[in-house]
Amino acid sequence: xxxxxxxxxxxxxxxxxxxxxxxxxxxxxxxxxxxxxxxxxxxxxxxxxxxxxxxxxxxxxxxxxxxxxxxxxxxxxxxxxxxxxxxxxxxxxxxxxxxxxxxxxxxxxxxxxxxxxxxxxxxxxxxxxxxxxxxxxxxxxxxxxxxxxxxxxxxxxxxxxxxxxxxxxxxxxxxxxxxxxxxxxxxxxxxxxxxxxxxxxxxxxxxxxxxxxxxxxxxxxxxxxxxxxxxxxxxxxxxxxxxxxxxxxxxxxxxxxxxxxxxxxxxxxxxxxxxxxxxxxxxxxxxxxxxxxxxxxxxxxxxxxx
Amino acid sequence: xxxxxxxxxxxxxxxxxxxxxxxxxxxxxxxxxxxxxxxxxxxxxxxxxxxxxxxxxxxxxxxxxxxxxxxxxxxxxxxxxxxxxxxxxxxxxxxxxxxxxxxxxxxxxxxxxxxxxxxxxxxxxxxxxxxxxxxxxxxxxxxxxxxxxxxxxxxxxxxxxxxxxxxxxxxxxxxxxxxxxxxxxxxxxxxxxxxxxxx
Ligand code: SF4
Ligand code: SF4
Numbered sequence: 001x002x003x004x005x006x007x008x009x010x011x012x013x014x015x016x017x018x019x020x021x022x023x024x025x026x027x028x029x030x031x032x033x034x035x036x037x038x039x040x041x042x043x044x045x046x047x048x049x050x051x052x053x054x055x056x057x058x059x060x061x062x063x064x065x066x067x068x069x070x071x072x073x074x075x076x077x078x079x080x081x082x083x084x085x086x087x088x089x090x091x092x093x094x095x096x097x098x099x100x101x102x103x104x105x106x107x108x109x110x111x112x113x114x115x116x117x118x119x120x121x122x123x124x125x126x127x128x129x130x131x132x133x134x135x136x137x138x139x140x141x142x143x144x145x146x147x148x149x150x151x152x153x154x155x156x157x158x159x160x161x162x163x164x165x166x167x168x169x170x171x172x173x174x175x176x177x178x179x180x181x182x183x184x185x186x187x188x189x190x191x192x193x194x195x196x197x198x199x200x201x202x203x204x205x206x207x208x209x210x211x212x213x214x215x216x217x218x219x220x221x222x223x224x225x226x227x228x229x230x231x232x233x234x235x236x237x238x239x240x241x242x243x244x245x246x247x248x249x250x251x252x253x254x255x256x257x258x259x260x261x262x263x264x265x266x267x268x269x270x271x272x273x274x275x276x277x278x279x280x281x282x283x284x285x286x287x288x289x290x291x292x293x294x295x296x297x298x299x300x301x302x303x304x305x306x
Numbered sequence: 307x308x309x310x311x312x313x314x315x316x317x318x319x320x321x322x323x324x325x326x327x328x329x330x331x332x333x334x335x336x337x338x339x340x341x342x343x344x345x346x347x348x349x350x351x352x353x354x355x356x357x358x359x360x361x362x363x364x365x366x367x368x369x370x371x372x373x374x375x376x377x378x379x380x381x382x383x384x385x386x387x388x389x390x391x392x393x394x395x396x397x398x399x400x401x402x403x404x405x406x407x408x409x410x411x412x413x414x415x416x417x418x419x420x421x422x423x424x425x426x427x428x429x430x431x432x433x434x435x436x437x438x439x440x441x442x443x444x445x446x447x448x449x450x451x452x453x454x455x456x457x458x459x460x461x462x463x464x465x466x467x468x469x470x471x472x473x474x475x476x477x478x479x480x481x482x483x484x485x486x487x488x489x490x491x492x493x494x495x496x497x498x499x500x501x502x503x504x505x
Contacts, residue, residue: 008402066400067398067439081403083403154407156407156496157409157491304411
């Protein structure tokens, strides 16, 4: 029996997984906030535009890692493959995100000439079904985020990846990065409703980080249980200072501490809350999310029978 | 219609690697980048003082339940009617999902530089026109000519026994059914069609 580090997928794919989770979750959370908290059209349009950009850039990284990116359309052939579903989910996501954002673009003078070119009945229709599209879009965002974990869990000989805990970890971490990104945007927004949204996002992100910690605990407990490649991977991560300090401490514990402080002791008036700690917390969550994917990929080890 | 498979008699393998050389020449695999369709693992087993060397030749197991085929989004990886797992080079996009899914390290990337080098070495007579993921094919082109795979034909110690696993008269069927030969990593449920007689 030998354990060999996988040398197939590197930081490019980690970037794709990170941006996929971030983009999917940003849209999903933004759309849910719209449904339940009303709509700050400016902030939502920035959020959705950024989430589209995340997925576009992520897809470029995926394509750049392929041997024949120009033939990528063939990826829609085999429904047994997770990549097939990834392509379906991402396209579904793009359609929903674009349909969702068009009516919001009239907030921006820059885009008004483009919006004006679209026939009024179409805009009217998109405006009317905006909430429905938000619902569909949040489902698409969720699917994209969970797909990033499903993709790499389809590796029978990489025990550390081949577990249902991994898609769960990636989806929770994806949503935590999405909430952190939206928190970053709402902290920078001058809209009078922004502090209320920030407070909600702060709570959401803290809850997601706690959930992530529980899943991480279960995940590593499973990994250490049997003398398989999963244990070797977990040991590799325990001995990686960047993973421990960068992801675990700086990317989870520190932001959780800041957010908890913000929720309980940050003062009752949202307007007067100092912004810097929250900006730091959200940036750290984003950095941590990226490091998690890089290190989970690095830690993947094939367990060969020879 | 056959169900091709192989038995490796590890009792006789001397680790000469003639199979690797024969395969490389037959299939123009990029030996210049040290990539091969078949390898011979040189292993030490046991603990001192009871230690010995074991040679384990390996290649694609042509799994019956095929993780690489399930992972391949383009359908480039497919199984032919004789149970041989093949890659359609023109359809492969090189996403590496199959390389991640394969539990037996049977696949590698035939990269652009490898295609260029191949053209330099073999001129117009090349078998890899574009970059793709490559693996053992049991030498399908030779099977069509009623020849054995290059590694089998070359092996000087009769370590590699090839044939139709469904043909009750064949040596490969008899050995695979004898109980002496086992597949690797059976717990994964891949049902390999390559079996090993331990040394
Ligand atoms: S050994 Fe690997 S490449 Fe060959 S059929 Fe099995 S999974 Fe596919
Ligand atoms: S690299 Fe080629 S053969 Fe492998 S999964 Fe991708 S398209 Fe299929």
